[in-house]
Amino acid sequence: MLTPERHRLILQLLKEKGIVKIQEIMELTCSSESTIRRDLSQLEEQKFLKRIHGGASRLQGKLQEPSMIEKSSKNLHEKQLIAKYAAGLVEEGDCIYLDAGSTIFEMIDSLPNDIVVVTNGFMHLPGLLNKGISTFLIGGLAKQKTNALIGRGALESLEFYRFDKCFMGVNGIHPQFGFTTPDQEEAMVKQKALFLSREAFVLADSTKFSEISFAKIADIHEASIITNDLEDEIGHQYLNRTTIKVVTA
Amino acid sequence: MLTPERHRLILQLLKEKGIVKIQEIMELTCSSESTIRRDLSQLEEQKFLKRIHGGASRLQGKLQEPSMIEKSSKNLHEKQLIAKYAAGLVEEGDCIYLDAGSTIFEMIDSLPNDIVVVTNGFMHLPGLLNKGISTFLIGGLAKQKTNALIGRGALESLEFYRFDKCFMGVNGIHPQFGFTTPDQEEAMVKQKALFLSREAFVLADSTKFSEISFAKIADIHEASIITNDLEDEIGHQYLNRTTIKVVTA
DNA sequence: TCTAAAATATGAATGATTTTGGAAGAGTTT
DNA sequence: AAACTCTTCCAAAATCATTCATATTTTAGA
Numbered sequence: 110m111l112t113p114e115r116h117r118l119i120l121q122l123l124k125e126k127g128i129v130k131i132q133e134i135m136e137l138t139c140s141s142e143s144t145i146r147r148d149l150s151q152l153e154e155q156k157f158l159k160r161i162h163g164g165a166s167r168l169q170g171k172l173q174e175p176s177m178i179e180k181s182s183k184n185l186h187e188k189q190l191i192a193k194y195a196a197g198l199v200e201e202g203d204c205i206y207l208d209a210g211s212t213i214f215e216m217i218d219s220l221p222n223d224i225v226v227v228t229n230g231f232m233h234l235p236g237l238l239n240k241g242i243s244t245f246l247i248g249g250l251a252k253q254k255t256n257a258l259i260g261r262g263a264l265e266s267l268e269f270y271r272f273d274k275c276f277m278g279v280n281g282i283h284p285q286f287g288f289t290t291p292d293q294e295e296a297m298v299k300q301k302a303l304f305l306s307r308e309a310f311v312l313a314d315s316t317k318f319s320e321i322s323f324a325k326i327a328d329i330h331e332a333s334i335i336t337n338d339l340e341d342e343i344g345h346q347y348l349n350r351t352t353i354k355v356v357t358a
Numbered sequence: 359m360l361t362p363e364r365h366r367l368i369l370q371l372l373k374e375k376g377i378v379k380i381q382e383i384m385e386l387t388c389s390s391e392s393t394i395r396r397d398l399s400q401l402e403e404q405k406f407l408k409r410i411h412g413g414a415s416r417l418q419g420k421l422q423e424p425s426m427i428e429k430s431s432k433n434l435h436e437k438q439l440i441a442k443y444a445a446g447l448v449e450e451g452d453c454i455y456l457d458a459g460s461t462i463f464e465m466i467d468s469l470p471n472d473i474v475v476v477t478n479g480f481m482h483l484p485g486l487l488n489k490g491i492s493t494f495l496i497g498g499l500a501k502q503k504t505n506a507l508i509g510r511g512a513l514e515s516l517e518f519y520r521f522d523k524c525f526m527g528v529n530g531i532h533p534q535f536g537f538t539t540p541d542q543e544e545a546m547v548k549q550k551a552l553f554l555s556r557e558a559f560v561l562a563d564s565t566k567f568s569e570i571s572f573a574k575i576a577d578i579h580e581a582s583i584i585t586n587d588l589e590d591e592i593g594h595q596y597l598n599r600t601t602i603k604v605v606t607a
Numbered sequence: 608t609c610t611a612a613a614a615t616a617t618g619a620a621t622g623a624t625t626t627t628g629g630a631a632g633a634g635t636t637t
Numbered sequence: 638a639a640a641c642t643c644t645t646c647c648a649a650a651a652t653c654a655t656t657c658a659t660a661t662t663t664t665a666g667a
Contacts (some may be wrong), residue, residue: 114377141627146644231480245497245511260653262497266511391618
């Protein structure tokens with residue numbers, strides 16, 4: 110059997126199963142172990158798969174999850190609930206802004222397809238493009254820690270767009286001090302996106318309430334809040350100041 | 359058996375099976391190995407098939423992935439050579455523009471760390487950030503096929519920057535028609551980046567020479583060319599028009 | 608029509624290159 | 638510790654490009 114034919118078979122098998130054992134491929138192609146090992150090395154070299162002990166595995170989108178994985182696992186379920194509800198607010202034909210961040214990331218799967226998205230979170234790109242959503246990235250400095258684009262480039266890029274709705278993550282929510290986040294540069298981007306949007310939604314799990322972070326994004330009344338749980342006592346402080354939607358399991 | 363008849367049989371067999379071995383064709387046509395080799399060389403010359411070790415494989419048809427494989431596997435090493443040389447041109451403290459594209463991608467590993475990079479290729483981000491390189495992304499519409507940011511947002515974002523050096527991929531290089539690429543939008547981005555750069559380098563394997571694609575980026579003399587191989591005859595046409603660096607193994 | 612030279616096609620031989628399968632020993636997993 | 642897997646190396650086998658001699662066809666001229 111000729112080399113390209115084996116390679117094609119291997120990749121096809123890998124596409125179906127996600128993981129293949131060397132033994133399987135040996136049977137399928139009637140070749141020796143050495144040959145298959147060589148094939149796998151070559152295909153790995155060309156970035157078509159990843160070798161693992163005993164065989165090979167498909168490699169997936171590299172643009173995702175550097176530090177995302179650790180972060181996500183903790184509040185994942187709550188985040189997903191919040192995100193799913195938020196995604197439900199988006200209607201066909203909408204033009205929306207998606208902030209960087211893991212909670213917002215969870216919205217992507219549930220978004221309608223016929224929309225236009227502008228985002229500063231480059232981790233969102235593979236998911237959005239996969240769904241066939243028209244996606245614009247704003248420019249700016251790429252910040253590794255949060256996978257966000259920030260700075261002057263980001264602010265000026267935003268000027269080109271106006272949004273029906275925007276969805277934000279924040280680190281602190283407080284009745285007096287408003288929405289806050291640790292990074293001044295990121296705060297400026299969020300602020301501007303919020304200003305450019307007809308409706309604004311902040312996605313935040315319950316731990317963010319009564320917290321105050323360094324840089325202010327906006328006052329409480331400038332965005333609706335979507336959260337998963339809220340003590341009555343705290344909820345009281347926000348009455349008549351803004352809209353809060355509590356999503357429960 | 360006459361030559362055209364053999365050729366017809368070979369192509370028919372290839373159409374059915376996708377891959378054929380020389381031995382098979384020898385049996386089928388009752389011809390010698392030499393003859394079949396000659397046939398395959400000719401048919402390859404006329405772009406009817408691709409020769410592989412032990413036989414020949416269909417060029418395009420429905421097996422799109424395999425053709426992609428052949429393509430990348432064939433040029434990968436050359437691309438790496440070209441990319442490595444190009445990366446060597448970048449000095450500490452430089453501010454450079456990196457075009458989207460697989461050849462440029464290969465540069466990242468070999469770049470110095472203390473530089474500033476601006477790019478429209480979002481596939482480059484993880485690699486660049488991993489190395490701790492300050493990276494700015496320009497804005498724009500995310501194009502899935504080429505992993506590039508294009509359009510008005512991209513052009514306007516570029517205005518914020520000036521570069522010491524820029525590195526481009528192209529699809530065609532021609533002494534009269536200059537550098538060309540299939541997508542008009544991408545061509546505009548490349549053009550502008552080139553204009554904003556003190557020095558410009560085009561990375562292209564030898565197959566790009568004498569090709570002409572749809573959208574013009576710039577004239578030959580506006581960028582130096584880095585390639586892996588160049589026939590004397592073709593090289594002659596570029597004498598005194600631009601700088602060409604040929605990188606060999 | 609015939610003939611000789613030129614052009615073309617073929618098959619075999621050659622030495623170089625690539626691919627292949629197996630073996631030895633180091634490294635992993637269970 | 639046993640079973641399995643991995644890398645590295647080597648030699649056999651297959652395939653490759655090239656050359657050369659032979660056979661066939663074409664062409665030009667008498």
